[in-house]
Amino acid sequence: MIHPGKTIGVLGGGQLGRMFAHAAERLGYRVHIYEPEANGPAGEVSALETNKPYTDIEALTAFAKSVDVLTYEFENIPAEPLWSIEKYVQLHPHWNVLETCQNRMREKNWLRKNDFSPVPFTEVEAGDDLAAAIRKIGLPCVVKTADFGYDGKGQIKVSDDATLSKAVESFTKQRCVIEKFIDFKCELSVLVARSSNGEVKIFPVAENIHTKHILDFSIVPARISDAVKADAEKLALAIVEKLNVVGLLAIELFLTDRGELLVNELAPRPHNSGHWTLDACVTSQFEQHVRAVCGLPLGDVSVVAPVVMVNILGDAWKWDNGALVGDANWSAVLAEPHAKLHLYGKKEPRIGRKMGHFTVTAKTPDAALEAARAIKAKL
Ligand code: ADP
Numbered sequence: 001m002i003h004p005g006k007t008i009g010v011l012g013g014g015q016l017g018r019m020f021a022h023a024a025e026r027l028g029y030r031v032h033i034y035e036p037e038a039n040g041p042a043g044e045v046s047a048l049e050t051n052k053p054y055t056d057i058e059a060l061t062a063f064a065k066s067v068d069v070l071t072y073e074f075e076n077i078p079a080e081p082l083w084s085i086e087k088y089v090q091l092h093p094h095w096n097v098l099e100t101c102q103n104r105m106r107e108k109n110w111l112r113k114n115d116f117s118p119v120p121f122t123e124v125e126a127g128d129d130l131a132a133a134i135r136k137i138g139l140p141c142v143v144k145t146a147d148f149g150y151d152g153k154g155q156i157k158v159s160d161d162a163t164l165s166k167a168v169e170s171f172t173k174q175r176c177v178i179e180k181f182i183d184f185k186c187e188l189s190v191l192v193a194r195s196s197n198g199e200v201k202i203f204p205v206a207e208n209i210h211t212k213h214i215l216d217f218s219i220v221p222a223r224i225s226d227a228v229k230a231d232a233e234k235l236a237l238a239i240v241e242k243l244n245v246v247g248l249l250a251i252e253l254f255l256t257d258r259g260e261l262l263v264n265e266l267a268p269r270p271h272n273s274g275h276w277t278l279d280a281c282v283t284s285q286f287e288q289h290v291r292a293v294c295g296l297p298l299g300d301v302s303v304v305a306p307v308v309m310v311n312i313l314g315d316a317w318k319w320d321n322g323a324l325v326g327d328a329n330w331s332a333v334l335a336e337p338h339a340k341l342h343l344y345g346k347k348e349p350r351i352g353r354k355m356g357h358f359t360v361t362a363k364t365p366d367a368a369l370e371a372a373r374a375i376k377a378k379l
């Protein structure tokens, strides 16, 4: 067990690291952020910060030796440099989990090999005939780069000749996966925590609505049958054990009309669709992550009230012809007694950039969604 008072090292310095640092600090830990750029969301709220490239083995080694346990909040950290620091400190989840999950091709092959029903896909190597591969899988489909995708970046839906040409133009030089476009009933995510001592807890399933491939709303409890909930939890449990994750694992799912669950992707870290836990769950996902990587008993995951989380993108600021001309209308959230505002302290709002989120609680998930939409419209 890594006791409170010790130092937790975190690779990555974005908003997930920031909210993790808040939770860790509340439990009496010191947080040391390792992140190439200075003054990011996590660094500015943590006790210690190192700004060096992820590939700087000397700096990584010094960092590893100075902390008591190590985790990450960001998937696009090169896994190879982490091999050499393994002897100095425990990394949770292990770098081989990171390696599997940071590349869509590896992740999907791992899911397929272990019978965890990924969305049907094919792979193309850089320079292969992408157009032929797309025609073979059939339209509509989604082309995704194997590496470095997030928030809908590095992917394109192909539904006609124009989007096919665009995909070929943008992605021919990269390794890609091509998936069938799934006309799902809804999207779900399951967040599961597994402690270094083997204890496992599953947060209630969230129902997610994406807009332009970016998460817009998370609704909890998800408006699905108990049978689907049980299936999602069973799947999550099997995946976290098979992947041997210590820490948090988020599993994004598509629920089809036939009631089948397809795995969209995995994320071995706190997840955007788990932000609701900060305001409406006994234990937040960030605190649970601290507990899991430090080997503390895991916290209770009961929902306190039906809740909806809404992402706040840079789009909420006032823009005129691409120029930033004013703040968002924060009063729209702050005036609501059942709403909570969270901002990540990012210096520069940009269209499509996640700047914060808010949550609203209500008597039912539908009422919370209605209230959330009303607030969002005024923001
Ligand atoms: P990211 O890493 O950007 O989250 P995802 O693969 O999760 O990438 O895609 C983002 C969103 O785009 C999904 O949550 C979903 O709404 C939509 N999407 C992605 N792939 C598909 C697909 N095969 N069929 C239908 N929608 C998809």
Ligand code: MG
Pocket: 252, 265
């Ligand atoms: Mg996703």
